[in-house]
Amino acid sequence: MKVTDYYFDLPQEQIAQDPLEDRSSSRLLVLDKETGEYSHHVFREITEFLKPGDCLVLNNTKVIPARLFGEKEGTQAKIEILLLKRKENDVWETLVKPGKKAKVGTKIIFxxxxxxxxxxxxxxxxxxxxxxxxxxxxxxILDQLGQMPLPPYITHQLKDKNRYQTVYAKYDGSAAAPTAGLHFTPELLQQVKDMGVDIAEVTLHVGLGTFRPVKVDNILEHHMHSEFYMVTQEAADKINNAKKNGHRVICVGTTSCRTIESAADENGMLKESSGWTEIFIYPGYQFKVLDCLITNFHLPESTLLMLVSALAGREHVLAAYEEAVKEGYRFFSFGDAMFIQ
Structure with missing residues (x-):
């Protein structure tokens, strides 16, 4: 399987630079994974595609302002760091720019x-x-000094840090937002609950592996970074009940999808668990739990595009993406959404 099989042409101006004022007013392309048929909607119309008894799975991770700008002690050279993973209380794995200035023993003042x-x-x-x-x-201190670690294709800082958080973000730990969830408002989530849809919250702290380009020609040789996940007994019960009663499990975002697929046993059942996952989902993968997916439009040749192709088929997905480009949809983190059913 070649990386180039997942290439599509995207005009630069369709990469969304800012979130919409009203989160739920973004566009929504609904794709039938079996037939490849699609239709155009507004995101708040997602309720028309949900049914009582469905279980909607949200990733309640919270993005930390993980980008810090400091100076090297002694030389005052500028150094930027990005917090990736908390190893123990005050020790973090970080990405340092420029790395050559950060030898062991170097002190950085912020x-x-x-x-x-x-x-x-x-x-x-x-x-x-x-x-x-x-x-x-x-x-x-981080809240005072840090900036939101926006993806590299977003060219300016946000006026309001909270626009890069979902309205249900709870647990600090991510270096990137689970962006499919950015479309939900508290009102829309309440509407979904009132319809009889169960909402299960899981946690996956999104690492920067999300943005790592696939640098090998054969995607089978690509290695995913590990990310920490947590599934509570309450979330496991809600997801298991939906499965047992013949209802659908609908993940909001690829991170929620990777969490439940990592945590499930071979029968697609979940129990309370936590750990690190390096799951890489690409065509040929058999989903154990997930039935449908709410997701944004992803980068060409990315692991996320491969994941949605595993669910709906590469041809269906690329045809829908071509349609989205033609119709002027907004792409990536602050862009429009897709519902694969």
């Missing part, structure tokens, strides 16, 4: 000394382990 990081180790692929020292509460 916010005039509010936060100090020391490089203690070099991890695979040039990432660094950094130990932080500070006074007070780390999360509060």
């Amino acid at each position: 916010g005039g000394g509010l936060l100090v990081g020391e490089v203690i180790d070099i991890v695979e692929e040039g990432n660094r382990l950094i130990k932080f020292t500070y006074e007070g509460i780390f999360e509060e």
Whole structure:
């Protein structure tokens, strides 16, 4: 399977740079995974495609303002770091730019000394382990000094940090938002509940592996970064009940999908669990739990495009993407949505 099989042509101006004022007013392309037929809607009309008894699975992770700008102690050279994974309380795996300035023992000063990081180790692929020292509460300092780690294709910072959070974000830990969920408002979620749709919340802390390009020609050689997930007993029960009663399990976003597919046993049943997943879903994969998916439009040749192709078939997906480009849909994190049913 070649990476180039997942290429499509996307005009630069269709990459959404800002979120819409009203989250639920983005467009929605509904795709039938069996026939490849599609239709055009507005996102708040998602309720027309949900049924009582369905279980909607949300990823309640919260994006941390993980991008920090500091200076190297002694030389005042500018250094940017991105927090990727908390290893223990004050030690994080980070991505450092420029990496050559961050040898073991290097100290980086942030916010005039509010936060100090020391490089203690070099991890695979040039990432660094950094130990932080500070006074007070780390999360509060981060909130003061950090910026949202927006994807590389978004060219400016947000005025309001919360626009890169879902309205149901709860647990700090992500370096990227589960963006399919950005379309929901509290009112729309209430409407969904009132219809008799069960809502299950799982957690997957999204790493930057999400944006990593596939650099091998054969996609089978691509290795996913590990990401931490958590499924509560309550969420497991809701998902299992929907399956047992013949109802659909609908994931909001590829991260929710990867969480439940990682946590399920071979019969597609879930129990309370947590751990690290490196699951890579591409065509040929047999879904154990998921029936339908709400998702955004993804980058050409990305692992996310491969995941949706595993669900709906590469030809159906690329034809729908071609239609979305032609119809002027907005792409990627702040873009429009797709419902694959």
